[in-house]
Amino acid sequence: MRETPVPDLTYPPLTVAGLSEAELLERIFPRLNRGPETNDSLLLGPGDDAAIVAVPDGRVVLSIDTQVADQDFRLEWNNGYRSTGYDVGWKAAAQNLSDINAMGAHATSLVVSLTMPPETRVAWVEDFADGLTAGIRELGATQCSVAGGDLGRGSELAVSVAILGTLDGRAAVLRSGARPGDTVALAGTVGRAAAGLALLESGPNVSTLTREQRGLMDTQCRPQPPLAAGPLACEAGATAMMDISDGLVRDGNRLAAASHAVLNLDPAALRQLAEPLKPASVLLGADAMAWVLGGGEDHGLLATFAAGRPLPAGFTAIGSVEAPASTDGAGVTIAGRRAESGGWDHFAN
Amino acid sequence: MRETPVPDLTYPPLTVAGLSEAELLERIFPRLNRGPETNDSLLLGPGDDAAIVAVPDGRVVLSIDTQVADQDFRLEWNNGYRSTGYDVGWKAAAQNLSDINAMGAHATSLVVSLTMPPETRVAWVEDFADGLTAGIRELGATQCSVAGGDLGRGSELAVSVAILGTLDGRAAVLRSGARPGDTVALAGTVGRAAAGLALLESGPNVSTLTREQRGLMDTQCRPQPPLAAGPLACEAGATAMMDISDGLVRDGNRLAAASHAVLNLDPAALRQLAEPLKPASVLLGADAMAWVLGGGEDHGLLATFAAGRPLPAGFTAIGSVEAPASTDGAGVTIAGRRAESGGWDHFAN
Incomplete structure (x- = not known):
């Protein structure tokens, strides 16, 4: 490059x-x-x-x-x-x-x-x-x-x-097909572009960035969506899928709403996603988990797969789909508790 | 409407x-x-x-x-x-x-x-x-x-x-197929949107416009491209076609260049196109022929057809295709004389 x-x-x-x-x-x-x-x-x-x-x-x-x-x-x-x-x-x-x-x-x-x-x-x-x-x-x-x-x-x-x-003859994977019991999985990264944005907006001068910090900045300026993963997920029978452009929770809420389901995320999996962002978050006094949950623009894929089926290459399990407790109960939870939305909306303040 | x-x-x-x-x-x-x-x-x-x-x-x-x-x-x-x-x-x-x-x-x-x-x-x-x-x-x-x-x-x-x-199985009509001897024809209007623009920019207050003047203004604000004419021309074997968005001469030059040909326009036909624009041009002290030759945004169709074939509904003959005198001689002429370009370029001054 x-x-x-x-x-x-x-x-x-x-x-x-x-x-x-x-x-x-x-x-x-x-x-x-x-x-x-x-x-x-x-x-x-x-x-x-x-x-x-x-x-x-x-x-x-x-x-x-x-x-x-x-x-x-x-x-x-x-x-x-x-x-x-x-x-x-x-x-x-x-x-x-x-x-x-x-x-x-x-x-x-x-x-x-x-x-x-x-x-x-x-x-x-x-x-x-x-x-x-x-x-x-x-x-x-x-x-x-x-x-x-x-x-x-x-x-x-x-x-x-x-x-x-x-689609090469396949059926498209929509946002609306997640069913209780499905595994929630992620391909690509989350939070890196948000960390890069924070470095660009309030970090040290670009000329002093480490290779690792420069990599975060590059994810903001030149995102690397996992393009092999979409068709693979489709072939593997993903029940629902969307790309994360406005944040894991905000986009997860959209997929959950379209599927009338709850995406219950696993805190241990989220902590693992936040781990590599720790050095940058310490440097900037920021919260790595906020980048993971609210950061868009990495363009990772959020997908659901029937339980027990092996996930296609590139996907990691991060939670499971549950039935909502009420008709307006669709959304993202973390260990059963409603997640704060965060993320990016073009108009709302 | x-x-x-x-x-x-x-x-x-x-x-x-x-x-x-x-x-x-x-x-x-x-x-x-x-x-x-x-x-x-x-x-x-x-x-x-x-x-x-x-x-x-x-x-x-x-x-x-x-x-x-x-x-x-x-x-x-x-x-x-x-x-x-x-x-x-x-x-x-x-x-x-x-x-x-x-x-x-x-x-x-x-x-x-x-x-x-x-x-x-x-x-x-x-x-x-x-x-x-x-x-x-x-x-x-x-x-x-x-x-x-x-x-x-x-x-x-x-x-x-x-x-x-x-295209419903048909071949597309490109800009590059005009051949010497073809008839040059027009569907839809030219110059009306330019006259409407002149009224909007320097005409009398909108509340005092006549029905006819308001119609010119509407062609600028709500153009009426002749959508039936394109597929008809295609079925009728049009040899080249494009829509006029930047002006008859400017877009005609593009079609002529793509076809390595001269589009020689007939002054009598052009005068007939300018005729209905006369009242507005007199009101504004403008040149109706400049609107016909340089005005875009009516989105009429400029097309060429093999000589002698009947023109499809909606098209009027306005000239004929000739071979260029030299390799860089492609372009629009009026009664054999090179036409001034005029028209709209997004960048050139």
Whole structure:
């Protein structure tokens, strides 16, 4: 993985206001869909009014997600780090690939819309395209191509990605299928991105971070959703699944509500998840367990499986599904006690 | 078509900052996919990590487009008009449906991402959902469902829509197939949205507009792309096609470049297109022909057909395709003379 972007040595730096849309697209296209893999599903790529993508099994899994500067990521952080275009492109890929993963599908194509202030540097946009391409490839979504996009001007930087996936003939894993007795399991990490966010917002200067701390920061800036785990869980008969983007408890509450069930989490398993975050929590005077329960953006998978069945590779048991005591009793508990929600809501204060 | 939104009589008005994301979604969902038609292609609608859409012919046509307040539309205009949420929802639908139309396909589903400042009124968002739904239905895209979406916060209002379409087994009509001798034809209108924009930006107060002037303004705020014409042109063997979103000459140059051809437009046909815009151009001291040649956003269709074949319903001949005199000679001419580009570029000044 590349750590730093190529510096822009022109002065004054070339900005998007200095190029036409066509000139900017000419700089972006060659940076997309690079790599050793060939992708047969992209029947018509960028450049016409729309793209055409093959959908062999007759159904497409479809999602859209937008990231806005200073809401979903910062361009400049308190600890001195500056998000690169590469980071933003990677994160846009990761976040959307994760939604497809959470259905048990794998991604076949995406389209991206980039809204930019006119003073945005062209080198930043090129770096964004590189990060998008690298995220797709390095996260293992080798069947996913960038089918097209849209460039526009705005006063704040924003990235929208819509993504398509295929289930290869399988049934999707929804949020609503968890049943009492099922095992609750997790793939990927939780809390690392939240720890990274805390380091970026109030930690020591980025230049002094240890390798371990830098790793936490990278999980915030370039998340690593476990893309193999979604289709594996689907094949293994997962009864319900979703990705954790707003926090384990908040997203767990959503899965629990959709399934009319209680997800009762095991405190010992949660403590084990918090353990590797201890050094950073001590450094920052923070609570590692709050990161585990409330931190989103690692894009791990929360899934349920019928009891007694072996969990697929990458999943660890963290609790069990129980019947709610009352009709409005669905939600997440920890050793039987209702968990505080925490986590991220775009609007509620 | 509803002309005015329901007024918000609560005080202080309820804003999106006063609701959680879930509460806001509860207000939006019932407003989507309303109408008499049932749509079998939406296999899984909003509410999970992703939607699932049926794709009977094994290929999906795919596009994405973003509109940003004060770039692609204004919330308050100089003539006193205020864009309603209904307008913005309608325009988002129209613009994206047009991209699918331009491939010769019809839309099957879309996903929408809405980025809003926290002070956005909830009534505005509800109105947006109504306008999106009405745009889809009243423009005739009755097979198109809203499959899902994303809500987020930002400092400026922005709407991204990604849309899927089907070709029903036909080959798509690309921009690159125009051949010397073909007839150049137009479906829908050109110049009306530009005239409407001029009225909104420098015309008389909205309350004093005539019915005809108000109609021009409506073409800017609620475009009427000719959605039947795209699939008809495809069936009739159109050799090339695109929608006119940035202006007849600018988009014509793109089609010409993709086809390595010259689109030679007929001055008499152009004058006929300018004729109905004369009263507004006289009122504003503007040039009706500049609106015809440079105005985008009507989302008419520019297409080419083999000579001598009858044009499908809705299309009018406006010129013919010629071979370029040199390798870099592709472009739009009027009676053999190179046309000035005009039109809209997001970045170039």
